[in-house]
Amino acid sequence: MAYKSLLTIASSETGTRTAVDAGTKLALAMDAHLETLALGVDRSQLGYAYIGTGAVIMQVAMERAAEEAAQHEKYLRAALEAQGQDLRWSLDSAVCQLGALGELVGARARYSDLVVLPQPYGDDQGAEGEAVLESALFDGAAPVLVLPASGLPAALPKRVVLAWNQSREAMVAARRAMPLLKRAEQVVITVVDPSANGPERSDPGGNLCQMLVRHGVRAEVSVLARTLPRVSDVLARQCQDIGADLLVMGAYGHSRFREAILGGATRNMLESAEVPVFMAH
Incomplete structure (x- = not known):
C-alpha cells in the first residue's frame, strides 16, 4: 500500500519550494509521480459598474492572473528541476476566478492519492491558499498533507x-x-x-x-x-x-x-x- 499519484498546487511563491521538497521525498520513497499545478487567480469581485467598465476590469484581472500563473510556473519548474533526475514529475498551469477554485482544484485532486500543500495562513498568503486546501478536501475528496514552514523532516515519519x-x-x-x-x-x-x-x-x-x-x-x-x-x-x-x-x-x-x-x-x-x-x- 503506497501513494502513487501526488499533487501540489502553487497559488503563491510562499511555501512552494517547501511543498515541492516534501512531495519529492514522498514520491521517491513510494515510487510515485508528482503532479504540480501553477495557479493564477482572478480575485476581482465585480458588484456593479458603469456600462462597459466591467468587461475592461475582468480583462485586466485575467491578464494579471495569467502573468501570475506564468510566474508560478517558472518558480515551480526551477524547484522541480533542482530535485534531480530520479523524480518523475509533470507541470501544468491554469487561470481561474476565485469563485471557481473548487471546481478546478477538485478536478485535479480527485485523481490524486495525496495533495501536498503549504500552510494556508500567514502574512504572505492570500485567500486562495485556504480555498485551495478546502477545495482539495471537499471537492476533490482527497487527503491533504499540510506543511509548516520547516517542511517535511523525513520522507517517512517515524x-x-x-x-x-x-x-x-x-x-x-x-x-x-x-x-x-x-x-x-x-x-x-x-x-x-x-x-x-x-x-x-x-x-x-x-x-x-x-x-x-x-x-x-x-x-x-x-x-x-x-x-x-x-x-x-x-x-x-x-x-x-x-x-x-x-x-x-x-x-x-x-x-x-x-x-x-x-x-x-x-x-x-x-x-x-x-x-x-x-x-x-
Whole structure:
C-alpha cells in the first residue's frame, strides 16, 4: 500500500519550494509521480459598474492572473528541476476566478492519492491558499498533507500522533494515512477528554488500535485530559512530548463557516502547527 499519484498546487511563491521538497521525498520513497499545478487567480469581485467598465476590469484581472500563473510556473519548474533526475514529475498551469477554485482544484485532486500543500495562513498568503486546501478536501475528496514552514523532516515519519474522537472524519483520516502509519516506528492514538457516556467509554481508542495493529501498525493509545483551553493545544503538546514528526486528524468536524468565525480544532491546528498535518474529511 503506497501513494502513487501526488499533487501540489502553487497559488503563491510562499511555501512552494517547501511543498515541492516534501512531495519529492514522498514520491521517491513510494515510487510515485508528482503532479504540480501553477495557479493564477482572478480575485476581482465585480458588484456593479458603469456600462462597459466591467468587461475592461475582468480583462485586466485575467491578464494579471495569467502573468501570475506564468510566474508560478517558472518558480515551480526551477524547484522541480533542482530535485534531480530520479523524480518523475509533470507541470501544468491554469487561470481561474476565485469563485471557481473548487471546481478546478477538485478536478485535479480527485485523481490524486495525496495533495501536498503549504500552510494556508500567514502574512504572505492570500485567500486562495485556504480555498485551495478546502477545495482539495471537499471537492476533490482527497487527503491533504499540510506543511509548516520547516517542511517535511523525513520522507517517512517515524513517530505519528493520530487524533481520535470516534468521528467519521477521524476514521477517514486514519484509513487514508495507512501507507504512512504502516511505515512509522510509533503511532500514538491520542484521545482528548473522551466522553464518559460514549460507545468507547470503557476502552477509548481500543477498537481503532486493534484495527491498525492487524494492518501491521505499531499503535498504542494515549488518553489525555483537556488541561489546555483548546483541543489543538493538547494535540500540539502531545506532538512535542513524543517528538512526533506527523499529526493525523480528521478535518472540519463542524461547518467551515463555523470554524472560520468561532474557531475549531482544524483551523486552530492549521494556523499554529509546527509539524506536518495529515488531514482528510
